[in-house]
Amino acid sequence: MYRSTALIRKNGLKADGNILKSLVMKNNKIRFISTTQKNSNLTTTTLLSNSNPGSSSPNLNNDNNKLSTNIEFLDTLNKQELFQLSCIGIATLNKFVLNSVIKLFPYIPMKVIKGLVYQYYCGGETFNDVVETGKRLSERGIDNMMISLTIEDCNGEKNIDIDYIVDESIKSIDHILVPNLINQSKNINQIPPGYIALKPTALVSDPKNVLKNFNHPDYEKQRNELIENCSKIIEHACNKNIELSKQFPDRKSPFIIVVIDAESFELQQNVYILQRILSERFNKDEHEFISVVGTIQMYLKQSYDMILKELELASKNNYKIGLKLVRGAYLHTEPNRAQVIHDTKEDTDSNYNKGISFIINEIIKKGNNSTCSHLVVASHNDQSLVKTTNLLKKNSSLNSNNIVLGQLLGMADDIGFKLINEMNAKNIIKYVPWGPPFETKEYLKRRLEENGDSLTSRTDTGLGLLKGVVKTITKRLF
C-alpha cells in the first residue's frame, strides 16, 4: 500500500517513554510489573497478588484518586504479546544492556524487530493491520483509537512526501476510523470518537523554520501550505461527521476528530496559532460537532493561562474548542527548561489535574453552550485518570464520549484494565502509531532511548518484568 515509502522519512513520534508497565495473568493470579518515573528518578513496583474478579467497587488508595497497585487482572495477553514483553524485559535489564540495544538497534533488521517488540507498541503497516489492532483493543473494552501515521521531519532534513501523508491520512479516516466505529457490535452512541493525530512537523517542508517564523512574510507560502494540508484532512473528518450524523442522528458526540499534536516549546508557540486558525475554520457554531482538537502541555508554566486564553478567543470569535491535555514530552530536550517548564513533577501534576477539573466544570456548568466541548485526558498517570473517571461518575449529565482517556498502545494496560473492569470506564482510547516499517523502527528506538534515563538508578526493572512473564508462561504450560 505504500507507493513510495522510500520518500518518507521521519524522526519518530515523540512519546514519553518513561513508564513501562505490564500485566500478565493466569487463572485469576496476577503478575504486575510497573516502572514509573517520578521526578526523573525511577520507582519500580513488582507485585504478585491474587485476583478478586468479583470485586466491582473501585480499588482506590486513600486520596481516592489513585488506583491501588495491588490489582486484579484479566488475562488479555496472548503468547506473542507475552513473548514480546519478555524481550522488552531483556532489553531493559540494566543500563548497560539497554545502551547496547540502543546502539545496535539501527543495525537490527526490521524483520527481527517485528518479531521481538513491534506488535506490542505499533498498530501495523497497513490499514487492515490497524483495523485488526482496533478489533483486538475492542475485545478488551477499548473501543476506539487515536491513529497516527508516524512520519515527521522536524529538522527538515528528510525528503518527505507531504502529499502522500495528507492523502494517506484522509484515506485512513475512511479505511480505519469509520469501519472501526460502525462495524462494532456495540451501540455506536456508546463508542468514543475515532481520532487522527497530526504532527504539524510532518505536514510542511522545513517545518522548524516555518513554525518558528509563522507570521513572517518570507514564510507566508509555507505557512499557508501547512494550514491547507491540515485543513484537507480536517475537512474530510468534518464531512464524515455530517454524513454519519445523518445515519446516526441520536449521537451526541463527534464521530471523527483530528488532533493537532503539541511540539517542543519554541515551535509550540505558533502551533497554538495553527490550532486556533483550524478550530475557527472547522469548529464553527453552525456545525453540530467539532472536528479538530488542539493540545496543551500542562508541564508548561504558561499552560493554565493558555487554556483560559483559548476559551476567551473562541468565545469572542464564535467557535468551539476541544483540548487534549498532556503533561509534555520534551522535558529532557527543552533548552529553557527552568524558564518554561514547571519546577517539579508535583507542580506539573497539580497543574494537569487543575486543568482537567477546570474544563470538566466548564462543561458541567455550561452544558451544550460550553465553549470547550471536548476533552482528551492523554495520560498514563493513574491519579489523573481516576480523577477524571470519578468526575464523570459524579456528574451523570456528562457525556463520556466527550471526555475521553487516552494512552499509548502498549502502555498503562494495567490501569486501563482496572478503569474498565472496576470503574466501568467506557471512554478509553489508545494512541496507535502505524506506518512504514522504517518510521516505526525509529519510533521504537526513541522509546528505548527515553527509557534510558529511568534505568540509571535501578537494575531490577527488566528482571522483574522477565520473571513475571516467565512465571505466567510456566503456569500456562503446566
Ligand SMILES: Cc1cc2nc3c(=O)[nH]c(=O)nc-3n(C[C@H](O)[C@H](O)[C@H](O)COP(=O)(O)OP(=O)(O)OC[C@H]3O[C@@H](n4cnc5c(N)ncnc54)[C@H](O)[C@@H]3O)c2cc1C
Ligand atoms: C494519547 C497521548 C498523546 C500524546 N500526545 C502528546 C503531544 O501531542 N505532545 C507532547 O508533548 N506529548 C504528548 N504525549 C506524551 C505526554 O506529554 C507525556 O510525556 C506522557 O504521557 C507521560 O506523562 P503522563 O501524564 O502519562 O504521566 P507521568 O508519568 O505521571 O508524568 C511524566 C511527565 O511528567 C512531567 N515531568 C516529569 N518530571 C518532571 C519534573 N521534574 N518537572 C516537571 N515536569 C515533570 C513530564 O511531562 C513527564 O513526561 C502524549 C501522550 C499520550 C498518552
